Amino acid sequence: MLWACVMSADFFNETALVLFSGGQDSATCLAWALSRFGCVETLGFHYGQRHAIELDCRAALRDGMTSVDPGWEGRLGESHTLDIPTLGAVSETALTRDVAIEMDKDGLPNTFVPGRNLIFLTFAATLAYRRGIRHIVGGMCETDYSGYPDCRDETIKALQAALNLGMDRDFALHTPLMWLDKAETWKLAEDLGGAALVDLIRDQSHTCYLGERGARHDWGYGCGECPACRLRARGWQQYRAARAAQS
């Protein structure tokens, strides 16, 4: 399959740029990249989010990754942050405005920021171009998601083609979570870095749409009620149940 990166020793001579928000999915993608590429840089965005807690989690996650696997410390490269407040200025969403989270008339939650992943990946490609990086990794997933059309595999494939045409490069957009549900994403973390990585992601990553970090649940921190918390909690419970059934 083109999009799920095939393990290759060649990648240990190459650099990857990971879209890294500090959430569960991007933290798992960072570990995935660290297990495959010789050098891994990260890229986060400020775009007027109501809550910047995910971004605050990035430093703790990056630091923690270096303890999960002794080989990963030497592979963790630069941390980049880009400010794109224009995205927040043109988006009327529950992520960038202080309004309740609800479904809109199109059947999408009003947390949807139109075009967000297209913009993120295009900026990532611009940065990767300048830095001579070919591989870009993102946590987009259409298996167990909120229906955002820019998370679909077809969208990512089309964007990869457009970026390569528009920049005359041979970028590879990797989306290792595309066909995994949230329980399988926790299992992937276990496979990549054992209990140490699962614990790191559970404690230091943040997914809650409301930005709550007070209450510690067995699946991590969050309000427990918003769609992102419910998805994360359900995935954790399914992952733990599957694990218990095996032992």
Ligand code: ZN
């Ligand atoms: Zn929440």
